[in-house]
Amino acid sequence: MEPPVIALENVTVTYRSGFLGGTAFDALRGVSLNVSAGETVGLVGESGSGKTTLGRVCLGLLHPTAGRMHFAGTPFGGLRQRRGQLSVVLQHPEWALNPRLRCGRSVDEPLILTGVPAAARRKRVAEILEQVGLDPSFAARLPGQLSGGQRQRVAIARALVTRPRFIVFDEAVSALDVSVQAQVLNLIRDLQERHDFGALFISHDIAATRYVSHRIAVMLKGEIVEDGPAGKFYASPEHPYSRALLAAV
């Protein structure tokens, strides 16, 4: 069987603050989580529960204090070795794109970093913009001329352009209006079917999360308290905290 794209084993992240690391605080405590190709794992929990920290660990932006992390069966290593293999879509549409770069250039950047020749890059950028439902003419526009939903589409195009094996969506639809949210959620589902990437969908919104996810992990105070198929979160999750989240839907 193919190994999962991301496998976390007993990962702990400890923040130290104060003089000589006087006070320690565990942002993550013994977290184990697998994400397979073609699978979306939803990660829900309130702010401060450690879900963003977990996302940063999976992206290689933060090194675990303890525990092991594998990417497609091999130890994670550094980000430079993983060029083109993983990417991220973040919350604020107004901050997702460099306001001084034309959208095409933003989408192009991961390709430049992986050393793709210019002609191939142009073709690929046009192709991926089309796949996220944007006319290729958007490549020439600046982010300031786009709506929030359009910017988030460009951000998704940038995340997908190198055909990565793993994508983290960190509150990717939270700042969007309801009608636009549905467009973006559907887009994520369709693109996954096509590209077969593994995804971690981080959100405080359980309704949106269960809609895009195959599996959901619930975080509370740095630990995963419940991990099960998304269908369970339409009916009756076990942990009382999961039920409290569901009550608000």
Added chain:
Amino acid sequence: MTAPLVDIADLVIGYDTGMRQVRALDGASLRIDEDETLAIVGESGSGKTTLGMAAGRLLPPEAKVIGGSIHVAGVDVTRADDEALRRLRHDKLGFVFQNPTTALDPTLRIGRQVALAMGGRPPPEAIAELLSRAELNESERILRAFPHELSGGMAQRVVIAMAIARRPHLLIADEPTASLDASIREKVMSTLGRLRAESGASLVILSHDLRMVARHADRVAVMYGGRIVELGSVTRVMQAPAHPYTRALLTAAAGNERPGERLCPIPGTPPILESRCEACAYADRCAFRETRCDTERPEARPFLGREVVCHRAEAVIGAPTQARQEDR
């Protein structure tokens, strides 16, 4: 019959953006009765914040009232002088904003801020009593705290306590739970609702979350393109929406779908109006559109126990629930 608490008639407000004027409200009319909870629902740019803030004339300087009138508790808000307006805001209105940490003064202890909101030097027991009504226990600790030492939920409860301190007649809450964690939103909303019921004030909730407000409001006003397109009791509107936009919002939001069903997004984007819209503002995105929708501005009309601004309401309400595609 007594006059309504708030009577907004055919209100038109535009924002000067330098090169052109953008219309935020394009003839919005709304009456709010005593002792009710009304939710104003709409997406960003629909005009809901402008409408809510207009009740206290809390509008930025670029905003110009182009037409219509606002009466709140007998005061003509668009014509009132500064003193009358100040008295109205002070005695009759209470505001709860989206982000409690910016609504509180970071340099003052909570106790002092609450005391100021209560008007001068209330006895300590009165402050503690007010906080406990907002379901804040450990009032001793909270009163001594600075705003940044409180969690978002606690800070919002403090803001709510301050908003009701002078027993306002009208409470306006702009996205009161949007900045809070999902797990405590319900509780903060119920606190707000309970305090409103106890004081007999009216509550206006401005929100984009149709499902959340449905649990906490008596009536709902759905806004689109600077107008109220559907207004009626929550049960009527939610169970059988008569405006295609209300209907589309309900099917687009994640939460009501069954596992494996697909959400139906609304195609297109909301309009940006520069002058009075002489057609239906929603026509471009509407599944029920006909020729009349492009040529004739729909007016508000009573329809099955609500008010709706749509030529095609009969067709909308009669249409079967959209079959969602099956996948997954």
Added chain:
Amino acid sequence: MSGLARIARRGRPRPNGLTIFGVVTLGCLLFLGVFGPWLPLGDPSRIAAGPRLDAPSAQFLFGTDELGRNFLPRVVQGIRSTFLLSAVAVAITAVIGTLLGMAAGYLGRHTDQIVARGADILFAFPALVAGLLVAAIMGPGQASAITVISIATLPLFIRVVRSVTLGVAGRGFVTAAEVAGASTLRVMLVHLLPNVMGAVIVQLTYALSIGMIIESGLSFLGLGVQPPNASLGSLLRQGSAYLTIAPWMVLSSGVVLSLAIMSVNLVGDAVRDALEPLKGRPLT
């Protein structure tokens, strides 16, 4: 984002009378400074072009000095050296300060500690003391004037660029570039630099006015521009000796220096308002 905040950001202030005054004055001064040597104003260094300490007249608009030199071309030369010296100094400082500020804000930790503390120390150092110290070490002249201006304005750039960088570095596009494997240098040049440039430009105008004040101050003390070259500061010094019998020398160079600093500040304010419209405007 709340609807109200979005609404409050719309619109843009129109230029007011003061701004126009500033732009026009600065434009005239820059024109004189740049093209002065080629304008038919007379030779600034020709001795005994007219009588000594002659009062302003149709022939000598700003009068003459104690060596009988035409004072108008000397003032124009003063504008040229004051602006040029400050501009060169500020330009060098801006480049260094922007790089250091970005490095401190983006890299954080030890880099930030060292750069930010260094900026604090420079900031706490009075410009006058620094000027005397530098002049003592390097000897009076243009090089020491440039050094002193750099010492005085470097912390301004570091502080502002650092704080803007801290804000920008947390944004999604920077994280996305990091995840895509972009190098630190690439992130700084492609993603941070264009987004801190606005703040740098605003700071440039303030630093320029500070630079002009410092340059005039040093030249006034005889530590900056050396004769026979003139700067507005050295002309003030020259004129102050004859204040009672030939007030036009102090008057003309002093008024021009004030106009120069004021116009730079006015233009700086206008640039700031244009780049950060409606910051903290109240509701009605």
